[in-house]
Amino acid sequence: xxxxxxxxxAVVLLAGCSGPGQENAPSAxxxxxxxxxxxExxxExxxVTPSSTSKLAETLCVRMDxxxxxxxxxxxxxxxxxxxxxxxxGVPTYDVCQLTLSKAPNGPVLNVETSVLQATKATLAxxxxxxxxxxxxxxxxxxxxxxxxxxxxxxxxxxxxxxYKIAGPKATLAxxxxxxxxxxxxxxxxxxxxLLITRPDCERGSDAxxxxxxxxxxxxxxxxxxxxxxVCGWVTPTGALYSSARRTTQAAALMVPIRKAATSQPIPxxxxxxxDTATGRTTIRVGDDKLVDLVPLPARAIxxxxxxxxxxxxxxxxxR
Numbered sequence: 001x002x003x004x005x006x007x008x009x010a011v012v013l014l015a016g017c018s019g020p021g022q023e024n025a026p027s028a029x030x031x032x033x034x035x036x037x038x039x040e041x042x043x044e045x046x047x048v049t050p051s052s053t054s055k056l057a058e059t060l061c062v063r064m065d066x067x068x069x070x071x072x073x074x075x076x077x078x079x080x081x082x083x084x085x086x087x088x089x090g091v092p093t094y095d096v097c098q099l100t101l102s103k104a105p106n107g108p109v110l111n112v113e114t115s116v117l118q119a120t121k122a123t124l125a126x127x128x129x130x131x132x133x134x135x136x137x138x139x140x141x142x143x144x145x146x147x148x149x150x151x152x153x154x155x156x157x158x159x160x161x162x163x164y165k166i167a168g169p170k171a172t173l174a175x176x177x178x179x180x181x182x183x184x185x186x187x188x189x190x191x192x193x194x195l196l197i198t199r200p201d202c203e204r205g206s207d208a209x210x211x212x213x214x215x216x217x218x219x220x221x222x223x224x225x226x227x228x229x230x231v232c233g234w235v236t237p238t239g240a241l242y243s244s245a246r247r248t249t250q251a252a253a254l255m256v257p258i259r260k261a262a263t264s265q266p267i268p269x270x271x272x273x274x275x276d277t278a279t280g281r282t283t284i285r286v287g288d289d290k291l292v293d294l295v296p297l298p299a300r301a302i303x304x305x306x307x308x309x310x311x312x313x314x315x316x317x318x319x320r
Contacts (some may be wrong), residue, residue, distance in 0.1 A: 008252050037147040061097040063186035072175050075101040086231040087221035087238040109170035116219050119163040155180045195219040202232035207236040208310040209241050243314045246291045255285050265304050269315045274302045292318040
């Protein structure tokens, strides 16, 4: 029944927005750059074409001195994570690579991140202000590049029009400054990442995403989770919008507070779905073990009809 309802709504709300080719898009297509520039490193999975995102991030991780990382953080290993994580969406959005810091599975990692879009001192100041609003460990100045700040678990700094963020296990700010200095030494000569890193099956949401964002995306960052679920992302200088999925046996339980929230507006997708009218965040439960997240950043009140249109455009990617 929910399929029929969703299909009916899709006709009403999205007529003409999605091309017929999108209906036949594969559920797990290759991750590709629009320019399809070949990577300098071989793909870990033959069916996945390395993107410029992975090329940039992995090169920075490869260049960093593993011995220095190990001694600075007092960890046994500092190995490049074999898979490129999804982008770190926000304001700004970052490309990410990881160094694993333990021989055990699911151990600590060091994230080395580079802003997708150009950044300025105003961007740096805005990120520091946003972090201060979280009321977490107070940040202190970090003398790196053209200015920065950090805590015992991360450092952020501006260098040559990009923001860099290095984050990992709890240590000291001084140790993260050492890692920041190492990153600065390795940045020169890194290839620029393409602005458009896309998956064909994410294109179904582009028209609706533009309406949510209010402007065309300046960059795209599509990818996949560690379990192979698609991640689709649209990035602007002032925000981002992305879709992804979480696998959890607690899916039904996690929906209870969402369902009861005064700001939740139901949508007829999946087994149940809701738009939070205060933040724009939309959550859809699919069965007992999957939650689909459609998230505008920064969180803000958004016309729920626009988020519903976006959810309708993207839902078949996660619910079929």
